[in-house]
Amino acid sequence: EVHLVESGGGLVQPGGSLRLSCAASGFTFSNYSMNWVRQAPGKGLEWVSYISSSSGTTYYADSVKGRFTISRDNAKNSLDLQMNSLRAEDTAVYYCARDGTGIWLIYWGQGTLVTVSS
């Protein structure tokens, strides 16, 4: 059974940094591309970032480009999101999600809450 478990969320001040992690199990992690998607309180889904199976390709939403960095460690079955220069508008539940055989998010974690506030 596929499991994705996010961690690392919490309260951080504006301008601060946070690193989210996603532990994957139940599938061959190195075979699949991964994504981060977020959802601000009471709002819709917003895609944040994508990384290919080999880390050779990454994409970012314009709203986080230059501030967030996605990475993965296929040996440890883990996905990370380094978030710098955090803003109040980055407050959201952050989900990691696995692609299917195409760019559809077939498995999702339970999410981790990031709150940016002074």
Next chain:
Amino acid sequence: QSVLTQPPSASGTPGQRVTISCSGGSSNIGRNSVNWYQQLPGTAPKLLIYNHNQRPSGVPDRFSGSKSGTSASLAISGLQSEDEADYYCAAWDDSLDALVFGGGTKLTVL
């Protein structure tokens, strides 16, 4: 404002058929797979439809998807109370190099 446009709300009575539309453009729906996600209150999203009209294992055949040009639709037949949720369409956008979501449609079962 979302790249993909969905109605903010939809409703129906048990047993009815409802449809939710998703309008995009040539760089997203016009070229790439349209996918639909269901988000029940307080839970993570779940993939409902992928590649326009394919259902993952375990999704009832009451749910169906279609695409025409730069628009797509999700249809739910035999509406049930447990279908009350938020529904999102999504597609990769080749111009933005980004996955774009619709703003979401809140489905109410009356």
